[in-house]
Amino acid sequence: MTTAQRPTSEHPRRLVLTLGCPDTTGIVASISGFISDIGGWITEASYHSDESTGWFFTRQAVRIDSPEISIDDVRERFASIAAAIGPDAEWSFTDTAVEKSVVLLVSKDSHCLTDLLSRAERGEFPATIAAVVGNHRDLEELTTRFGVPFHHVPFPADGKAEAFAQVRGIVDGYDPDAIILARFMQILPADLCQAWAGRAINIHHSFLPSFVGARPYHQAFDRGVKLIGATCHYVTADLDAGPIIEQDVSRISHDYTTADMVRQGRDIETLVLSRGVRWHLEDRVLVYGRKTVVFS
C-alpha cells in the first residue's frame, strides 16, 4: 500500500536505524563504522543504556547523498554487522522516502480525528491516512471532507466478534504501519491485539495508571484530582496497560464539572495522541517489555 514519497526540504530523505541488544563494548563503533563506510552522514543519533535490563538501544538518522543506494542494499549489508553485535539484536532500517500509511478507528468523538486528518493534510506526519473505520456513522461526513475513505462497521451488542472480524479485514487490506484508536470506544479482542502488536496505538483520557477503564473524567471528578491527563500507549490484551508512548496533564480546579474536564481534556488528548503517532511513524519509539524508549 505504501508509495514512493517525494522527499522535501522539510522532510529530506533519511535512512533510520533502530537497534536494541544486550549491551557490550564496541556496538557504537560498529554502527558508526558501517555508516561511515556506506558514505552516510549521521544527522541524529540517540543512545540509551538501560541499567535495569542490561540492554542498549539506539536510533540513528542517516543522510545518504548518493541516491542510487537502496534501502534493501543497506539492510542486506547491515545484517552482518547486526549478527556480529549479537544473536539477540533487534533492528530495523527504514527509508523515509517510502511513505507509510495509517488507519484510524473512531466512534463519535471528532476531536482526535479532525486533528489527525489536519496534521496529515498539512504534512506533519511521514504517512498518509489511508482510511477511517467507525462503529457509528457520525464521523463519516467529516472524514470524507478530507478525501479519506470511511468504512462503517456497526457493533451490535450480540455481534461484536463478527464486527471485529470485519474491522480486521478492512484494516489488514490497507496493511498499515499504524492502527490508531482515536477515541474508539470498543476494547480490542486478544487476537487483534496480537495481530497488530506494536502497531495499534490507543489514546486513553487519563494519566495512567490512574483511572483505567470507563469514564475516567468521572473517576477524576470523584477523586478530586487537581490535574487531568491523557496517555498514548500501544494496545495489548491487558486493558490500558500497554507500553506508554506519551503522557501529559492539564491543570483543573475545584470549579470544573465533568463537562469542563471533557472539554479541556480534548486538547490534551489530541496533543498527546498526535505526538505519539508522529514518534511512532518516525521510528522514534522502541518497545521493550512493557516500557518504551522514545528518542524524541
Place this chain on the structure above:
Amino acid sequence: MTTAQRPTSEHPRRLVLTLGCPDTTGIVASISGFISDIGGWITEASYHSDESTGWFFTRQAVRIDSPEISIDDVRERFASIAAAIGPDAEWSFTDTAVEKSVVLLVSKDSHCLTDLLSRAERGEFPATIAAVVGNHRDLEELTTRFGVPFHHVPFPADGKAEAFAQVRGIVDGYDPDAIILARFMQILPADLCQAWAGRAINIHHSFLPSFVGARPYHQAFDRGVKLIGATCHYVTADLDAGPIIEQDVSRISHDYTTADMVRQGRDIETLVLSRGVRWHLEDRVLVYGRKTVVFS
C-alpha cells in the same frame, strides 16, 4: 501557643471568612451586606457553587481600617448572619494578625524540611514552625540550625503505638494549626488521623491515585510513565486517599533511573507541599467529603 503577629506591608492585616452551606439565593447579599456594615473592605472574594452536591462555598478577605474591631466581635456578630443563612452553614472567621503555628514530622529526607524552614524564616507563611519531631536523629542538627526545637521519638518495630502516643503528646503540646508530614515514613494510626482531622497534611511522592503506598518512584519506573508527580493531601485513616490539596508533575524520560526520579522528584515534592501548606495556613482550603475547594 499563638502569638500576636505584627502585620507588615507584605502581610497586611485581614479578616478571613470561609463559609460552606447548601446553596440558596441571597447568601452573597447577606455576607457582603455584613462586611459593608462593619466598615470592611473586601480585598479578595472567591465563590464556588458545586453542582453535584448543591453546596456553596466562599472565602473573603476583608480589610478593616479601624484597629479596635476585634475578631471576637466580628465572629459574634457574624453568627446571627450565618444562622439566618441556614443551620448547616459551616464557617470560620480568622484574623491574620494572630500568628499560626506548625509542627513538622520528619524522618531522614531533608529536602522538604529545609524548604519549609527556609520559607518560614523568610516570612512566606503566616505561621511559625514551632517544632520538628523526627523518628531518627538525622535531621536534628539541620533543624536546630534554624533555631527550631527538635524532638526525637524512636519508632522501634515493636513499640510503634507507644511512639505515636509520645508524638501525640509532643505535638498536642504545641496546639498547632497544622501538622505537616514532611516525608515522615510512618503511617498515622486511625486515632491520630481522627484527632488531627483537617490539620494533618502529607506529601506523597506520586500523582495520586497512581502508586499508592511504598516506593512510588519504583512503581513509576516499573510502569514506564513519562511524568512523575507529587500530591499534598489531608491525612485520613484511608492510606493516601485523603482530600487532595495540590498536585503537580515533572517530565522524565526513558533514561531516568529510580535514583534520577528521586532526585528530580524532590523538587516537585517541595513545591507541592509548600503550596499546600501555605494555602492551608491562609485559610484557602475548604474540605467537603473527600475533596477540597482551593481558593488560591
Place this chain on the structure above:
Amino acid sequence: MTTAQRPTSEHPRRLVLTLGCPDTTGIVASISGFISDIGGWITEASYHSDESTGWFFTRQAVRIDSPEISIDDVRERFASIAAAIGPDAEWSFTDTAVEKSVVLLVSKDSHCLTDLLSRAERGEFPATIAAVVGNHRDLEELTTRFGVPFHHVPFPADGKAEAFAQVRGIVDGYDPDAIILARFMQILPADLCQAWAGRAINIHHSFLPSFVGARPYHQAFDRGVKLIGATCHYVTADLDAGPIIEQDVSRISHDYTTADMVRQGRDIETLVLSRGVRWHLEDRVLVYGRKTVVFS
C-alpha cells in the same frame, strides 16, 4: 446578525454581568442585592481589586429560572444600580441565549483556522463563525468544507489601503462580536484598530514582549531561548503591544531548527488563540489600560 441560540444542558442560559469601577465599599452588596431581587441565582462570581489603580472588577453569571425576564429589562433595571455605584462604572449585561458571531482573517497557514472551525462546529464557542476573509485563496477550500463563506481580498503591495477598506466593508457587514486575526500576516491600519477596538484579537507566535514583529521563531532561534511561546492579545495601533489575553510556552532544545519550532509552535498558537477567543466570547476578559483581567 445574531440569532437566538437554543440553550442546551452543556450551555444553559445565563445572564452575564461584567463591571469595572473605582473601588468603594458596598459594590458587591449592591450587585448581589440586585441579582437576588430579580430572582437570579449566581452560578459564577469573580472579583478583582486592583491595588495599583484602585479599580474594582467583577463578572457574575446568573441563572434566571423565569424565562419571561428579558435581557433588556435587566439592563434597564441595572442601570440605576450602576449609576449609584458611580459615574465611572463601565458595565455590560449579556444573555448567553443570544448567539454571538465571529469573523476570521487568515492568510496561508491553516492550523488556527482549522482549529477554530472545528471547535465552533462541535459547539465549544458560544458563537458561530460567520465568515472567513483571506488575502490569499489558499484556505478557501478548507473554509467551505465547514460550510462557512470565504471572501478573498487580494493585498497588492501598492493597494493595501483599498484592500483594507474592502475587508472592513465585508467584516462590518457581519457586525461580529469578534474579529480574529488567525495568522493574518497583514498589520491592521490605525483606523481599523480604532473601529474594532476591544473586538479584534491577534495571535502572535512569540512570548511577548520578546520577539515583536516579523519571523519571531527565527528571532528565537538566533537568541537561543529554551522555550517558545505564543500570545493572544487585543489589537491596538501599537504593533504587538495590545492588552494580553493569554500566553503559553513550550519547551524546545538545542536540536530544534526553525522548521521544528514552526511545527511545534502551531500547537501552542492554536491552544492560546482558542482559549483567548473562548474567554472573550464568554465575556470573561475585561480590558483596563493596556492590561486585562481574565476571569477564566
Place this chain on the structure above:
Amino acid sequence: MTTAQRPTSEHPRRLVLTLGCPDTTGIVASISGFISDIGGWITEASYHSDESTGWFFTRQAVRIDSPEISIDDVRERFASIAAAIGPDAEWSFTDTAVEKSVVLLVSKDSHCLTDLLSRAERGEFPATIAAVVGNHRDLEELTTRFGVPFHHVPFPADGKAEAFAQVRGIVDGYDPDAIILARFMQILPADLCQAWAGRAINIHHSFLPSFVGARPYHQAFDRGVKLIGATCHYVTADLDAGPIIEQDVSRISHDYTTADMVRQGRDIETLVLSRGVRWHLEDRVLVYGRKTVVFS
C-alpha cells in the same frame, strides 16, 4: 583547590568527553573506536549536528572499570584522535572522581543561596561550595550555618572598581569551576566577564530577552504578561544577553501584585538556577557563539 571525590553508587566514576568541531563523516567512529580501545563503556552519549553553523557536538560519559587508568593518560591519548578530527576541534575530558568547586556571589536575597547550599550539602552537585561572597552581611549567618566561609565585600557607590578587584582576588583564590551570581545585584565589569568567561553563571528573574535589566517583575506587571519566568545564562559583557543555559516560566493571573510575583518567582529562579548549575558542573553545557547545547 579540587580534591579527590570518592565515587559512590549514586555518583559512580565516569570520564566525560565533550567535543565540538566542524561536522564531517567519521567523527563518531573515531571517538567510539577510541573509547572501545581504552576498555571504556559508554553509559551516556549525546550528539548534535547544528545545521546552521555546520558544527557537530557530542558529550559521552564513559565507565572505566580499570581504576589504574588516569584521566591524564586518557587526555594524552585522545589528543591525537582530536587532532585527526580537525584543527578546530574543541574538547575536554574530565573525571568525575575529581571534585569541582564553586563560589557564590550574593547580596540580600536568600532563596537561591539556601537552595544551592542545601543541594550541595545533600550531594546533588558534583562539587563543593568553597565560599560565598556578599556585598552585604545579610546572608553571612545563613552561609556559615552550612559550614561555608563567607566573605563580605562592601560596594560603596564610589568604590565599585576596588570592590570588584577585591571580589576577584577572593574568587580567584579558590580557582573555582563555577562562579554563580545567585541574585547578586551588581553588574560584573567587562574584565571580570572576560576572566571568568564560560564559568560565571547568572540567574535573571525574567524570561529573557523580555525585561532585561532592573526590576523585571515590575516590568512584567506593567506589561500585563500572563506568565513570569527566569533565565540562567553565562555572564558576558553584554548585560543579560549571554548564552542561555536554562529557562522556565510560571503562570500568574491578573490578581498578582509585584509582591506576589516576587514570591512565586523565587521558586522558578531557584529551580532554573539549580538545573543550570548542575548541568554546567556535569559538563553538559557546550557554548557556541551566543547559544548553548545542553545535553541534559
